Amino acid sequence: MTPSPTLDWLDAAAADRKARHLSRVLRPRTAGEGVIDLASNDYLGLGTHPEVVEGAIAATRRWGAGATGSRLVTGTTTDHQALQAELADFTGHPSALVFSSGYTANLGVVVALSGRGSLIVSDGGSHASLVDACRLSRARVVVVERGDVAAVERALAGRSEERALVVTDSVYSADGDLAPLTALHAACEGYGAVLLVDEAHGLGVRGAGGRGLVDELGLTRHENVVVTATLSKALGAQGGVVLTSERVRDHLVDTARTFIFDTGLAPASVGAARAALAVLRREPQRADRVLEVAEHLAAVTGADRPSSAVVSVILGDAERAYAASQRCAELGLRVGCFRPPSVPEGTARLRLTARADLSDADLSDACGVLTGVLADSRVPA
Numbered sequence: 001m002t003p004s005p006t007l008d009w010l011d012a013a014a015a016d017r018k019a020r021h022l023s024r025v026l027r028p029r030t031a032g033e034g035v036i037d038l039a040s041n042d043y044l045g046l047g048t049h050p051e052v053v054e055g056a057i058a059a060t061r062r063w064g065a066g067a068t069g070s071r072l073v074t075g076t077t078t079d080h081q082a083l084q085a086e087l088a089d090f091t092g093h094p095s096a097l098v099f100s101s102g103y104t105a106n107l108g109v110v111v112a113l114s115g116r117g118s119l120i121v122s123d124g125g126s127h128a129s130l131v132d133a134c135r136l137s138r139a140r141v142v143v144v145e146r147g148d149v150a151a152v153e154r155a156l157a158g159r160s161e162e163r164a165l166v167v168t169d170s171v172y173s174a175d176g177d178l179a180p181l182t183a184l185h186a187a188c189e190g191y192g193a194v195l196l197v198d199e200a201h202g203l204g205v206r207g208a209g210g211r212g213l214v215d216e217l218g219l220t221r222h223e224n225v226v227v228t229a230t231l232s233k234a235l236g237a238q239g240g241v242v243l244t245s246e247r248v249r250d251h252l253v254d255t256a257r258t259f260i261f262d263t264g265l266a267p268a269s270v271g272a273a274r275a276a277l278a279v280l281r282r283e284p285q286r287a288d289r290v291l292e293v294a295e296h297l298a299a300v301t302g303a304d305r306p307s308s309a310v311v312s313v314i315l316g317d318a319e320r321a322y323a324a325s326q327r328c329a330e331l332g333l334r335v336g337c338f339r340p341p342s343v344p345e346g347t348a349r350l351r352l353t354a355r356a357d358l359s360d361a362d363l364s365d366a367c368g369v370l371t372g373v374l375a376d377s378r379v380p381a
């Protein structure tokens with residue numbers, strides 16, 4: 001290909017990222033590599049569960065490889081409808097609407113429930129998909145410090161807009177700690193707002209049998225709490241869902257652009273998610289086990305006591321965190337490495353994700369590697 005001078009500015013941008021140790025490497029997984037994985041979001045080990053894999057295969061045989069169209073045209077199969085009913089039933093919501101990803105679910109619902117002339121108050125710890133949704137919404141957006149309920153109340157109380165939406169993750173994705181949902185909901189009740197909670201890291205991990213933090217806190221029965229989740233983490237499949245009332249769901253079907261203009265979720269993902277949900281219902285102990293493993297990893301690494309599958313080991317600068325993650329990889333342990341802009345400057349970290357299917361032997365090996373690598377990586381106090 002002939003390089004185009006029009007794109008030469010990319011070289012300077014790449015050099016800048018390199019100097020700041022922010023270049024990324026796309027490293028493919030290879031099958032059967034015998035690595036212990038503490039980086040994936042397959043928290044419950046369902047992604048490779050035989051019944052889940054079979055669910056994907058059976059749905060593909062039945063419907064084909066792709067959804068063939070948008071949900072409103074040909075992209076809704078009876079399996080999509082069954083999955084929606086099962087997700088609603090499992091989480092205790094009247095209704096569910098499946099999207100092609102958690103990202104598109106967030107974009108769709110935030111834009112559909114806000115818009116010009118409304119206010120969105122966004123928690124500072126919200127996932128990038130919620131941040132992007134706010135930008136797309138054309139609403140006035142106020143971003144508050146992560147978990148700052150008083151700031152949310154001030155923003156809601158001082159608004160001139162009639163409609164207001166507060167958006168937050170339930171389990172913060174980078175640190176794994178919990179948003180103050182009960183207090184946020186009280187603020188929303190007090191000031192006539194809707195609370196949108198992204199349960200991407202809460203579903204399958206928090207709540208009885210993995211029903212999520214919103215269920216655990218008894219917030220499901222409030223119509224002004226709308227929940228989103230991804231099917232790609234604890235459920236080991238792919239896709240996203242909005243869990244809500246019938247009338248909010250109907251509004252999304254008619255107006256959510258990422259629902260209307262996006263090809264429906266692939267049948268394989270639908271089949272896999274249905275099977276994963278069935279396994280989780282039958283084996284609710286998987287949700288407890290993942291927290292146990294997380295606690296063990298935190299104890300060994302000196303991380304704060306975890307509230308979810310995510311254990312965040314803060315190392316400070318991006319170079320040190322990257323070097324530590326590489327050393328772990330050389331020793332057969334895959335860990336996540338989060339650097340700016342995913343996390344604030346100076347808080348680069350190893351991000352470990354606990355897995356319910358980790359054997360005691362693998363957990364012990366992983367802890368051995370982490371102890372050694374962290375002893376070399378931490379700056380002495």
Ligand code: PMP
Pocket residue numbers: 101102103104106127129169173198200201230231232238239240
């Ligand atoms: N919300 C949160 C909190 C997430 O962590 C993620 C995935 N990284 C998403 C939404 C997006 O979900 P999906 O990967 O299904 O698009």
